Amino acid sequence: MKSKSVYKIPNGKLLKINLDYNPDKNNINNVRITGDFFVHPEEAIELIEDELINIQLDKIKLNKKIQSVIDQNNLELIGLDAEGLTNGILMCLK
Numbered sequence: 001m002k003s004k005s006v007y008k009i010p011n012g013k014l015l016k017i018n019l020d021y022n023p024d025k026n027n028i029n030n031v032r033i034t035g036d037f038f039v040h041p042e043e044a045i046e047l048i049e050d051e052l053i054n055i056q057l058d059k060i061k062l063n064k065k066i067q068s069v070i071d072q073n074n075l076e077l078i079g080l081d082a083e084g085l086t087n088g089i090l091m092c093l094k
Contacts, residue, residue, distance in 0.1 A: 001021055002018070002019070003093065004092065005019070005091035007088040009079065009084035012037065013035055014036045015034075015037065015080060016034045016088075017033060018031070021057060021092070027054050027056050028052050028053055029053070030049075033045050035079075039075060040076040048069050048075075052066070057089070059090060062089060063082050066086060
């Protein structure tokens with residue numbers, strides 16, 4: 001199932017999510033993350049997108065996975081954080 005969300009992160013930037021997910025398994029098939037935030041290095045968004053494939057659409061699991069990718073790869077996010085990204089992805093389910 002495909003869905004989109006547009007989310008203004010509190011004290012942050014605009015986040016746009018294109019989500020393809022499996023409603024039966026409640027997990028991510030594919031996700032595209034765009035918006036007016038900044039990430040360093042630039043390829044970090046693709047890394048996060050790749051790491052989220054097959055992750056369950058559960059707020060705690062999703063947030064924990066995003067934060068671990070950020071921490072393990074020393075990613076710098078400006079105008080975006082793990083919680084904001086989690087919320088933007090889960091908004092696709094509404």
